[in-house]
Amino acid sequence: xxxxxxxxxxxxxxxxxxxxxxxxxxxxxxxxxxxxxxxxxxxxxxxxxxxxxxxxxxxxxxxxxxxxxxxxxxxxxxxxxxxxxxxxxxxxxxxxxxxxxxxxxxxxxxxxxxxxxxxxxxxxxxxxxxxxxxxxxxxxxxxxxxxxxxxxxxxxxxxxxxxxxxxxxxxxxxxxxxxxxxxxxxxxxxxxxxxxxxxxxxxxxxxxxxx
Amino acid sequence: xxxxxxxxxxxxxxxxxxxxxxxxxxxxxxxxxxxxxxxxxxxxxxxxxxxxxxxxxxxxxxxxxxxxxxxxxxxxxxxxxxxxxxxxxxxxxxxxxxxxxxxxxxxxxxxxxxxxxxxxxxxxxxxxxxxxxxxxxxxxxxxxxxxxxxxxxxxxxxxxxxxxxxxxxxxxxxxxx
Numbered sequence: 001x002x003x004x005x006x007x008x009x010x011x012x013x014x015x016x017x018x019x020x021x022x023x024x025x026x027x028x029x030x031x032x033x034x035x036x037x038x039x040x041x042x043x044x045x046x047x048x049x050x051x052x053x054x055x056x057x058x059x060x061x062x063x064x065x066x067x068x069x070x071x072x073x074x075x076x077x078x079x080x081x082x083x084x085x086x087x088x089x090x091x092x093x094x095x096x097x098x099x100x101x102x103x104x105x106x107x108x109x110x111x112x113x114x115x116x117x118x119x120x121x122x123x124x125x126x127x128x129x130x131x132x133x134x135x136x137x138x139x140x141x142x143x144x145x146x147x148x149x150x151x152x153x154x155x156x157x158x159x160x161x162x163x164x165x166x167x168x169x170x171x172x173x174x175x176x177x178x179x180x181x182x183x184x185x186x187x188x189x190x191x192x193x194x195x196x197x198x199x200x201x202x203x204x205x206x207x208x209x210x211x
Numbered sequence: 212x213x214x215x216x217x218x219x220x221x222x223x224x225x226x227x228x229x230x231x232x233x234x235x236x237x238x239x240x241x242x243x244x245x246x247x248x249x250x251x252x253x254x255x256x257x258x259x260x261x262x263x264x265x266x267x268x269x270x271x272x273x274x275x276x277x278x279x280x281x282x283x284x285x286x287x288x289x290x291x292x293x294x295x296x297x298x299x300x301x302x303x304x305x306x307x308x309x310x311x312x313x314x315x316x317x318x319x320x321x322x323x324x325x326x327x328x329x330x331x332x333x334x335x336x337x338x339x340x341x342x343x344x345x346x347x348x349x350x351x352x353x354x355x356x357x358x359x360x361x362x363x364x365x366x367x368x369x370x371x372x373x374x375x376x377x378x379x380x381x382x383x384x385x386x387x388x
Contacts, residue, residue, distance in 0.1 A: 006366060013374035107375060132339075139335050145328065162371060165363035166335065173306070173327055173356075177320040180313040184320070 010164040013104075016157055020104035021057035026071040029062070056108065063113050070113040075099065076106060078119045081126035088133040095134060095154035103131070103158040131159075138163055145170055215311060221355060225307035226262040228280075232273040233257075261311060277316050281309065286322045293329040297352040306356040330357060338364035 006012060011019075022040070029046035036043050043054055051071060054062075062068040074080065075098065084096050099105065106127055114120045138159070141152050145167070215222050234255045259273070267273045279285060280302050289296050298305050309323045334353070337346040338361060353361060373379050 006370070009363070012379075013370055014379050017374075103371075111377070135339055139332065139339070142335055143328065143332055158371065162367040165367060166331075166360060169360050169363065170327075170331055174324065176310060177313075177324045177327075180310070181320040184313075184317065 009168075010161045011157075013158065013161075016101070016161060017104045017108065019157070020101035020108070021055065021060070023056050023099070023101055023105060024053045025056050025059050025073065025105075026051050026053050027059050027062065027068040028071060029068045031067055056105065060108060060112055063116075070109065070116045072109065072113075072117050073099075073105070075102065076109065076117065076123065078122040078126060081123060081130060085126055085129050085133065088130060088137075095137060095152065097154050098156055100157050102156050103127075134159065142167070142170065145174060221304065221307055222311070223262075225304035226311060227260045228278070228302060228304060228308045229258040230261045230264045230278050230312075231256060231276050232259045232264050232267070233276065234273055236272055261308070275315060278312070280305065281312060281316050281319055281322070286318075289326055290322065293326050294333045294349070296326075298330075298354040298357070299352050301354075303354050304356075305354040331360060334361050335364055337361070338368055 028051055029048050031046065032048060033044050033046040035045040040055065043058065044052065046052060059068065059070055063070055075084075084098070087093065087096050106123070109117060110120055110124060117123060134155075138152070138155075141150065144150065150167075215226075234253050234257060237253050257273070259267070264273065264275045268275045285301075302308060306323060306327065309319055313319045313323075330353075333349060334357060337349065340346070350361065370379070
């Protein structure tokens with residue numbers, strides 16, 4: 001296929017941004033409009049100054065045409081992010097709950113709707129801190145890797161995309177090594193005389209991966 | 212049986228690594244100019260590339276033994292200080308070669324796994340912290356498989372940073388012009 005190596009390994013970030021734009025967001029429209037039926041669902045009616053929920057792509061378009069004001073989602077405030085950072089920094093904690101596309105939504109809003117956010121510089125700094133702490137935890141997860149299963153809850157889409165190439169490589173390597181180990185132990189048990197097997201009927205080392 | 216891709220360049224290069232072999236038959240006509248005769252006696256030690264050694268071993272002409280890279284002494288040494296080992300000096304195809312040899316060297320997969328897990332963590336740490344002096348030395352000691360992992364890490368990191376600064380969409384003029 002004629003796609004680049006980076007595209008083969010997962011989503012590119014502009015693609016993730018595009019996918020994130022179907023998330024709903026609250027806006028305050030600045031003009032009146034009747035309800036319209038789109039393929040993705042109905043939009044409207046717009047009755048300023050009432051708030052409505054629209055998909056992010058529409059919110060961005062309207063904002064760039066100066067026809068609405070965007071209401072920041074409640075997780076995108078300096079206070080909430082500060083609380084999350086403190087919660088993440090606690091040792092042995094799991095990943096905190098964040099929207100799946102939080103990085104992309106934050107980026108879009110910081111780019112086109114900066115005036116609708118409170119303290120955007122603070123928000124940028126806190127997002128960076130949050131990302132660093134979570135990356136540290138991801139590295140700890142890498143240490144616990146085994147070829148069967150690794151569960152990391154509450155990772156966002158962009159973060160999963162970031163670790164996909166490395167984890168894929170590590171999984172492959174571990175899987176190959178484990179298959180070789182299992183073949184070696186199976187061979188060992190074949191060459192053992194049958195009495196050994198009969199003595200210990202619960203000897204299951206040839207059935208489970210040796211960890 | 213270790214998975215070997217016939218067309219994979221890295222597998223081919225890894226199979227080129229030398230393995231010590233013991234000759235089991237007399238050979239005629241392969242003597243070098245320096246040895247004076249054209250016969251090669253049996254029980255001579257030769258270092259053959261693995262791909263050749265494996266075939267001749269199954270046919271019975273030679274007997275392969277564990278190369279020094281994976282000897283017990285070497286494995287103990289590596290296990291003691293996995294992250295400070297200069298793998299590129301030892302063999303730039305350490306992991307691939309190890310995967311190919313895993314059938315004949317007992318206990319090799321466990322050694323490879325512990326080495327890999329420790330070093331991969333350090334690679335992830337370095338790529339997240341950006342380049343610094345001790346990191347540079349470690350990066351230069353990585354073998355090919357690990358260099359690939361490092362590049363993937365750095366590309367993924369760089370992609371997010373680049374996108375956050377708005378450079379992901381930029382069309383830049385090519386350097387040729």
